[in-house]
Amino acid sequence: ILPHLLSEHKIVIASIETIYDLPRYLVYWRNKVFSHNLPEHLHGINVHKDDIEKPELFYMLNDSSEEDKTLRYKIYHETLDQVLLQQQKERECSDLSISCLFCPEILKGNRIILSEHLYNEHSFTLGHPDNLVYTVEFIEKLRNKMARAECLYCDKTFKNYKTLREHMRKKLHKKLNPSNTEFDKYYIINYREFGKTWKTLNNEKDDNDVHSSRTGSPVDEEWSDWEESAPAMKCLVCSVVYTRFITMKQHMRTQHRIDLEAMCADLSYYKQVKLINYIRYLVSDSQCPFCNESCTDLSEHLLTHPVMTTLSHDRYNDDRYLFPALDDDFMLCCLKDVEGEEVVVIPEEVT
Secondary structure: OHHHHHHHHOEEEOOHHHOOOHHHHHHHHHHHHHHOOHHHHOEEEEEOOOOOOOOEEEEEEOOOOHHHHHHHHHHHHHHHHHHHHHHHHHHHOOOEEEEOOOOOOEEEEOHHHHHHHHHHHHOOOOOOHHHEOOHHHHHHHHHHHHHOOEOOOOOOEOOOHHHHHHHHHHOOOOOOOOOOHHHHHHEHHHHOEOOEOHHHHHHHHHHHHHHHHHHOOOOOOOOOOOOOOOOOEEOOOOOOEEOOHHHHHHHHHHHHOEOHHHHHOOOOHHHHHHHHHHHHHHHHOOEOOOOOOEOOOHHHHHOOOOOEOOOOHHHHOOHHHHOOOOOOOHHHHHOOOOOOOOOOOOOOOOO
16 A cells, blocks of 8 residues: 555655554545645655656655644554453453464464464464464464465465475474564564564663663563574584584584585485484484494594595485484574475474
8 A cells, every 4th residue: 555655646654663553544644635635734745856857746644743643642552452452352262263373283272272282293483372462363364374385484485385394394484583574463562662663672672781781780681572592503423502503513523523514515405414314313322323333432432533524325315314313403404405406395294
């Protein structure tokens, strides 16, 4: 609607983030514009374009006028009342019945049951249930996105649902993108203060934390469903974790004589996956992946080898190694894709 207003009617609406019910806002001003002369209610701006000698007149709606400002605050407060009432209804609701996003199971009870199932069975979180509102509508919105083969995190569209599921699993995109504003409606924090989203409030919190730290005041800690730290990956041999793949590869080369960069250089993505899972499986059994010797201290044993830059493909050429040896193995997400590589879809077990 906003591009239409601009191109067809030369109307610009400023500070759109302070309008909590755009259809209602537009109806109000449409009635005003149709019943009165346009310039009476809209601020005119002459815009000079390079290819046009005569300036073009645009009209702007913004809260610099008292009428517009009052309307925006009225819509905000009435929307907030509706949201709080809806949230209370959802808290008290115990007869919810909705199908899972990722499996055929029908979830019955309240929204806590839904949140726990998504987290425990599929490692997917919407945030704390008490921070949600319009939960059923939210779930259906996500379901429709996935039905269109759209990734919930990066919004890329794929040729079919199976390819989407493979992408979300391989790239660890089985989560929501906190920067996607289309989800803001479903989180109560975005109604907390007029014109401020969770991101604005978090930035203000960060500024206050810096000030408090400098003055020696205690820093308040606050739960935020959208805050996320960089995923960590575990070493193939020991319990060391890093967030950067390049640092992990340096660690494994210097501490365990495994040159993963060289090993993966000419391998397709799925061969790299098999290689890493093969090493993890053998290490979990205290077995050297290079000589198959069983040992109580594998780290010490690996130091007896020269730096390993290759491993025979025959050792790990088994489709069972396509399945992760370690749950949520972020290292698999850091592997490079090979262009033209055939995508093999591995069915996810339905629980």
